[in-house]
Amino acid sequence: MVTAIDLGSTNNTLTLGDADYNVTGTDGSNTLTLGNGTDTVTLGNGNNTLTLANGPDQIVLGVGNNTVTTGSGTDSITATDGNNTITVGDGNDSVVLGNGSDSVTSGNGNSVITAGNGINDNITVGTGSNTLFLGTGTGGVVNTQSGGNTLSIAAGSLGGDSILGNLSGTGVVPNTLVLTTAGIANAANVSGFGVYNLAPGGATTLGLTDANFTRVPGASIKVVEASGGSTVDASAVSAANSVSVYLGVGANIANGGAGADFFYGAPGDQSVVNGGAGYDSMIFSAPRSDYTITTTDGVITVVGNGENDTLTSIENILFNGNVTTALTSDTGTSNTDGITTSDALNGTAEAGSIVSISEGNLVIGTTTADANGVWAFTPTGLADGNHTVTAAETNQAGITSSASVAFTLLTAAPVVTAMLGVHDGAVSSDDIILTGTAQSNGAVTIENGGTAIATVTADANGNWNYTTGALADGTYALTASQTDAAGNTGAATVAVTLDHIYTGNVNDIDDTSTVFVVLDKPGSTANIDLTNNAQPVTVFGGGADLNLTAGNALVIMNGPGQTNAATIHSLGNDFVWGGQSTIDVDGVSGNRMVLSGTGPTSGTLNLNTAGSAFNLIDVGGTTGTTETINNLGSSATEIFGGSSDIAFTGSNSLIIVNGAGQTGNLTVQSTGGNTVWTGSSAVTFNEGTGGSDTVVLAGSGTTVVHGTFAPSTGTTTIADDGGTGRFEYDGGTKAASISIGQEQATVFGGTAGQTVNLNGNGSLIMANSDTVSGLQTVVVAPGSTGSLEFWGGYASNDTAITLGAGGAFVQAGGGNDTLTGGSGNFSLDLAASVNTLVNIDGSKSGAVNIMGYTGSNATLNVTNVDSQAVVGGSLVMHLHDGSSVTFQSYVPNANQASGAHIG
Known part of the structure; x- marks a missing residue:
């Protein structure tokens, strides 16, 4: 509801609360205070004081010196002649003043203020696009409260041809003054505005001095458009400041100052530009082909689009500006650091011109600027890294310009x-x-x-x-x-599943998970079924048996928390184990167990392979302790790596393949099976009573092919365990050594320089194959009572037999020593003080050389027990002083050269 109040013609003092009021009065001096609301006040002549709170208020005042204060809202105030003081709050306000010296302060908003013919009008406007209609008064001041304002001086507002008052802007951000009327001249008292606009259709004169730059020193004054025969005179501006003038249609005049000024032409303009001192630039907006440039008596005339532009004191002429280039998108945490995933470029150039893109001296492409002078280009094949790319253009005037942009291209995501x-x-x-x-x-x-x-x-x-x-x-x-x-x-x-006391089953774990983890704490009786899962599983801890039935790759990393035995039922998977307890594994072929704990590992691994091969035991990560591996099945097992002793007990076919990772001693306890060893470290082999075992130096694979693998240089020891089994040792082309104890051993292959040691009462057969050439040495340790047979008939290599002091060959543990030679030359070296009975079967020998040293005494029983037809040689003895050889019998082979030669 609107309350109507008529004040009449007296002097009234009225205070009203919040409501909507319609107050009228004739002549009189009134004091009115109104609260919030939509108020309408109409007063006649008089000196009135009005204070209105927030609201859209409408006030009409007669002649008088009035004071009006309004709050926020869209207010309309009309005052006739008089010296009025008007303050309006934030809002889009409309203020109309009559003749008089008025003071108007407006808050933030787009205000329209019309001033009459006052003598001294003082107008302060807030932030916004404000329009002032000024009368013909003199000495008025118009101020803007902060930067970023647009102040418009509208047509017909001055009623004359000059701005006689002061127009000033404040704030760090330059304000904009829009002069939208013709006939404004001598605006030398205008200051603090960074942008001016002389609107088309009116001939306006704007004079600029350094005073215009007092609020923004060192900045550039920008005249948005000078048209309709306007004049921009900056001749009084010093070199510390610069002016940018955009020339519109018409015979405009632009006078630059002493600084580096810019003048922008427009098609069809008839402007005269005098750059003044300093290095100035004139930029034409039309294509070069639209212009004809001539010079007469130092004056440069540019003719284009049927009009003339006369230029004086111009040092350089550019058409449509220099080429520019920049990244289209500077991605990442900053849009200014030049680090980006995209090498797309864009920029500006003369419309229709060809822009060449290069890096260093290499042109990587070209593109064409469109009708607006905009070009874009995306290089191909740029590698990640730092780049500096240059865009260059040569326009129709023959002027070449270029611009470069430096950036860092990163397209590869970090590897995490x-x-x-x-x-x-x-x-x-x-x-x-x-x-x-x-x-x-x-x-x-x-x-x-x-x-x-x-x-x-x-x-x-x-x-x-x-x-x-x-x-x-x-x-x-x-x-x-x-x-x-x-x-x-x-x-x-x-992906982690955390279950501290896990007692349930886990089925069908998400196949997209990287890893499934169970933290199994003491007290757990977990039974995990992973038959339908294709992802690895990691298990930590646990204090009870851990039963895992899996159809996937299974990783078990149980640390100190796993103190009891864990049983794994395998369907053919990979296992990684790094614990300290006992693990039982049973299942089918295709399993892999890796002892890869990061600390000491001393558990026991029981393999129940149920007739299928347990493919791999990898102990490469174990250090400092002993791991026990029990192969309880009947299938082959492979072992890689390891750096500590491993005791392996099995009754099946056993394959041990230890490579570079095996740096400690590998101990093998066998109860009968086939054993393959290809490592470079020491191995002790204990042969049990279960049958013959075969030890093969077979290189880095699991297939034995003589002579095709790189040499291994370890030592294999056949321990004195009292077993009655037999093994075969295949050296291939290896230079590795072998040491024989109590066992029955047959040695195949080997290479020149190889040493075979006979240390106990076992029997040794040297069955050299065709892969051996050169000298092999057999060393019989002192006290050895074993027998040595040499099958050298299949190769032409020379072999040396060295008997240690006090040593003797005793066939089958208690007979005479027997030496069976081959088709190559054979040497028997008798060390000093050796007294022995040697049975020599010379039927397969070429030349048998017996070397006797000082003090040695030997009895030789030379027999011919083999009727094999072999082209033989002769028996040659080389005796040193003090040596003796006694022949018991000598029966030469019918095909052998007769007799013996003593040299």
Whole structure:
């Protein structure tokens, strides 16, 4: 409801609260205070004081000296002649003043103020696009309260041809003065505006001095448009400042100052430009072909579009400006650092011109600027790294301009890895440990199910780690991600199921998960069925048997928390084990067990392979302790690596393949089977009573092919375990040594320089194959009572037999020594003080050389027990002083050269 109040013609004092009022009065001096509301006040002549709170208010005042204050709102105030003081709050206000010296202050908003013919009008406007209609008064002041204002002086507002008052702008950001009328001249008292606009259709004169730059010193005054025969005179501006003038249609005049000024022409204009002192630039907006340039008596005339532009004191003429170039998109954390995932470029040039794109001296492409002078280009084949690309244009005037942009191209996302760290399985550890790699010194964000929970920093080597706080049982998807400066993101995810006392079954785990982890604490009786899962599984801890039936790759990393035996039922999978307890494995072929704990490992591994091969035992990560591997099945087993002793007991076919990772002693206890060894470290082989075993130096593979593998240089010891089995040792072309104890051994192959040691009472057959050439040595240790047979008939190599002091060959543990020679030359060296009976079968020998040293005494029983027809040689004895050889009998072969030669 609107309340109507008539004040009449008296002097009234009226205070009203919040409401909507319609107040009228005739002549009189009134004091009115109104609260919030939509108020209408109409008063006659008199000196009135009005204070209105917020609201859209409408006020009409007669002649008098009035004071009006309004709050926020869209207010309309009309005052006739008089010296009025008007203050309006924020809002789009309309103020109309009569003749008089008026003071108007408006708040923020788009205000329209019309001033009559006052003597001294003082108008202050707030932020916004304000329009002032000024009368013909003199000495008025118009102020803007802050930067960023647009102040318009409208047509017909001055009623004359000059601005006689002062127009000033304030604020760091230059204000804009729009002169939208003709006939405005001598505006030398206009200051503090960074942008001026002399609107088309009116001949306006704008005079500029350094005073115009007092609020923004060193800045550039921009005249948005000078047209209709306007004049911009900056001749009084010093070199410290510069002016930019945009010339519109018409015979305009632009006089530059002493600074570096810019003049922008328009098609069809007839402007005269005098740049003044300094290095000035004139830029034409039309194509070069539209202009004809001539010079007469130092005056340059540019003719274009049927009009003439006369230029004086011009040092350089550019058409449509220089070529520019920039990144189309500067991606990443900053849009100004030049680090980006996109090498797309854009820029400006003369419309229709060809822009050449190059890096260094190599042109990588060209493009054409469109009708608006805009060009775009995306290089192909740029590698990640630092680049400086240059865009160049030669226009029709023959002027070449170029611009370069430097940037860093990064398209590859950071490589981030994440895995479960070592967990001790302790009851108090309810957390999850993550470790991984990323870009060095970069931030790594840790998320759980898409929610960021932490940020860590990778070290100088790119390693990072994170430990969660105490977590409740449940499934967690932990993602580690890193975003580089260009915005590329790399990530890795670890899926974790945390169950501290796990008693249920796990089935059909998500195949997309990187790894499934069970933290199995003491007291658990977990039974995990993973037959339908194709992802690895990691198990920490546990205090009871852990039964895992799996149809996938299975990773078991049980640490100190796993103190009891774990039984694994395998359907043919890979296993990684790093624990300290006993693990029983049974299943089919295709299993792999890796003893890869990061600390000491001393557990026992029982393999129940149920007739199928247990393919691989990898002990490469074990250090400092002894692992016991019991192969309880009947199938072949392969062992790689390891750096400590391993006791292996089995009753099946046994394959041991230890490579560079085996740096300690490997001990093998066999109860009968086939054994292959290809390592470079020491091996002790204990042969049991179960049957013959074969030890083969077979290189780095599991297939034995003589002579095709690189040499191995380890030592194989056949231990004195009292077993009655037999083994065959195939050296191939290896230079590795073999040491024989109590066993029955047959040695095949080998190479020149190889040594075979007979240390006990076992029997040794040297069955040299065709792969052996050169000298082999057999050393019989002192006290050895074993027998040595030499089958050298299949090769032409020479072999030396060295008997240690006090040593003797005793056939079958108690007979005479027997030496059976081959078709090559054979030497028997008798060390000093050797007294022995040697049975020599010379039927296969070429030349048998017996070397007797000082003090040696030998009895030789030379027999011919073999009727094999072999072209033989002769028996030659070389005796030193004090040596003696006694022949018991000598029956030469019918095909052998007769007699013996003593040299």
